Amino acid sequence: MLGLLLFCGWAQGREIGIDEALQAAFAHNPELAASGRDIGIAQGLREQAGLLPNPTLSWEQEGTESDNRTTTIGISQPLELGGKRGARVALAERGQDAAALSLQARRNELRGAVISGFYGALRAQERERLAQQSVALAQRGLTAAQGRVRAGKAAPLEANRAQVQLAEVRLEQERARRERADAYQTLAALMGLAQADFTAVRSAVADRLPRLPSSDQLLRRLGDSAPMRLAQTRIEEGEAALDLARTQRIPDLDVSLGSQEAIEDGNSDRIAVIGLSLPLPLFDRNQGNILAEARRADQARDLRNATELRLRQETQQALQQWSTAQVEVNAFRSTILPSAQTAVESATRGFEMGKFSFLDVLDAQRTLITARDQYLQALAQVSDAWGRIERVYGDVGAAAR
Template identity: 40%
Template structure:
């Protein structure tokens, strides 16, 4: 009796019931799309580079507002004490024509451009994370469907083996079922490899070198705002704001080059001493260069041409955003229509047809070619569904890339 209790006690301990906390597996929380975007915005290397550019522009703005340094010069005339003179003078350049204010304005607009570039990079990164996140979700769905297809193929192979053993069908059908199961196994391996690659590409957006291990969850389906609303907000997109800032910057550069045509003046103050007589004389003078040859003609012409180029680039950017937004919106609507059609009609019908064909094959009502044809049809429908889902995800990411950020919050 005592040995019996010992055995029961050992069984109880080994079963893990005595230490339920040790037996429980750790639960990994899922990674939401918003968390993935925040993680990329805080850790992406390209975004850090753009942030450094903005910091560099701050230093350039500080430098642009500084006054020119004065110059100290000492001149001694003669080597003998008799007749030797020594001159000490300070020269202070004075910028005329509003050069300093124009230079500061250009530096301030360079700051704005750097900030706008940072916002453009962040918007592009947000869209890239969205596309990569949905790519992982699509790969997950593809792997799940491949696993289901493998289970169906194995079920059909088992049924074929039983019917061959019963002498009801030819062994050729069993060979076909084996080939179909092997093909399904290969598709599953391919889908799992694609899933691992998609997870690795998503993790790379925040500097990760290993595939993402956390599970992902599909965001709640939301509808896009009307296209007219998205178009009305194009002026507030980071891309157009950067292009507009570039136009303002080039216009400020033109004003700076115009100011550079005014020659600067230097005020000279000093003293000249005769060492033999011990007398000193005060010096006061002005120095102004004569703009006879170099009047900044070439720099001004280049600045005017760059200003015109910036205006043309603004128009091109606006046109590209309008066309890209319209194309992405149309792709999203078409993909959603395909998803609705496949989900509500084609997919249930193909699944029902395959189930009925497999059941009929087990009962001897259909041959194995009918099973293969039903499997092929279901696989094609599932492929169309995955392609439509992937296309909608990419289209939503492109809409987010082209539209204003506050108008695409619902697509996240």
Template identity: 45%
Template sequence: MRRTCVPLLCAALISPLAHGQAATPVAVPPAPPASTPAASASTAGATLTLDAALQTALRQNPLLRAAEAEVAASRGTIDQAGVRPNPTLGVDQEDTRRETRTSTVVLSQPFELGGKRAARVELARRGREVALADLAIRRAEVRAGTIYAFFEALIAQERVRAAEESVGIAARGTAAAARRVAAGKVSPTEETRARVAEATTRIELRQAQADRQVAQRALSLVMGVAEAALGPLDGSVDALPAPPAGDGLAQRVSQAPMLRRAQREVQRADAAYALERARRIPDVVVSLGATRAQEVGRTQPLIGVSIPLPIFNTNQGAQLEALRRRDAAQAIAEAEEQRVRTEVQQIVDMLQARASEAQVLRQEVLPGAQSAYEAASRGFELGKFGFLDVLDAQRTLLQARTQYLRSLAEFNRAAAEFERRLGNPDDRPDAGTQP
């Protein structure tokens, strides 16, 4: 029997807030390549800056690595979408007797019509863009979590320092009261009050130390490193830059990760609708083969074409479903844009309010409370004031410090939320990437 060879070619497709102290509260530098040496967080005892914490978190956070793996997996989806259908080899034999049997060999090759293959590839590409948008969201969340955890730990570190100063202030007050009691100028009750106040500040110091440990654990968790690898934090809690406004804010909102993802979902839904429209056109199957009839003693060629008739099924239901899903994705994108703009403006208002509050506390309340305490202490030692006046001034100073640190914490919490909503436009995973 003569053999008929039909060459088939298959094509392979697709090669592939930083919360800087003098900038906007969420503009941070991009993460370094994987080959970059570990930041200072990897060396126990070294100071840890916000930049180093961000680089370490973006490199080692396990959830971020999972999102990066999803992006890598989407490339396989694109490759698979561009593969042509495999041919089918069929062998038939009629009769089992050698003298009268007939053997048929047929090679069938489907040919996709209507642009199905291109539509599949486009849908896979849009899916990869969604995966990249998810990665951008994850990066924004990791960065925001790192900013929040870093400043929480930094403020907790500042609280410990302030509590230690408060213990020193209370100890000096106790010593002054003891001297006055020894001199017979005040009642021993004054010394008792002073010692109670000092004990209270020591309790607050222990609480501040415990809060610092909790904050450091949270920071090590988001960075993906051991707590022992964290050294003293290097940063300033007093520098509060103004939040972006005007055209700069509008541009940041337009590049918000959640908004970009919603837009990518609309594009993917549109690509899915185009694929369903392409599927309404039936494919053609071309067959080539040969039949060997032993009785007649010769081989006959076979050529066939098979085309389904779209009489009952024109894929109309799938087209309607895809069209409505595209409409739903468009509506969700519009709602997401409105939500992002509203929430970002609320965060900006909160940043401005907290910044103003912290400025007043730093420039007016704290200096006034410090002066009042110093005057009351001197007056008590000179016998002009009672110790209740000293305690009242001391309590006012400590409350002002606590309120100031609380205001800073609220500001940095809002700055981290600002970063989570808008991300960093200079650190987009899909920037310059061809899907």
């Protein structure tokens, strides 16, 4: 596909292909790099979740006189009851799973954005090239009109019309140049570049866009897509948080061991001290947090269902867009563009020979320009549909292969 978008020799400098753009984006895009940090954050939280609570060392003295005082040295250790540590670890592990899937989903989103950006730059590049051709056609028409006016075979109005047409297509060429520069900058930003360090984009293969799977094939893979797996992991994460909240109903036991030295009238007496403390869950049984986590788990299930509906709709719409735009692209390639180009050539030659008026030339030129613009719009629909699918499913071309 995009065969007409091949334009080697656009400018002297570095050209990039879609694979280079994707590699650069995966390596240097700052948002993707920031998302990758979540993996390390989740690892740290998992490590912290498995740690035991620290013991507490205490020292206490009653009395300040050297002959009459009591000194107690002890150490206390909280003992977590009810499986709190295991529940914390399970929640942290679900967080690790979610971080990994979030990174994969972000990578797929970036892939889709780079595909759209790359082919947007390719279209803008082609639009400028076509605008240059339109300028050449208009210049040829102006030259022919001026020649016929000088020969007395046409009214000066013909030359004026040709001059206006040339001015219009030159404005279009300037707009196309600005659009190309903007498209290059958009692509460069996705690649993690402050400024575009390339002067052209290329399509190494004429039929670069892959043949997308059918709707049924893609929808069967929906459950394995990163967004759906992430939504399912959010449910598991919510259930793990609910389990942890339930363990908080059971109070922790504090065990303390120590030694007490009592000095009275110069006589010393040392005894061992053992203590237990356990809060009584009479009022606070963590019932509010349990209710909140239960509702969050329910919310995660609703969001998972909403995600599935959204992705199904996105898949079907993108495939319909792809199919419709492909029909348009094929029609422009096979019939409309060649016929419009032939009409311009015939009208221009006929005007030079005095068989047609310049209005006929203008009409043919404008028809060709409109057809080219519609062709590029159809190509935009095709590449946009591809990008939308890649955002959900990842590299569908590799999966098809």
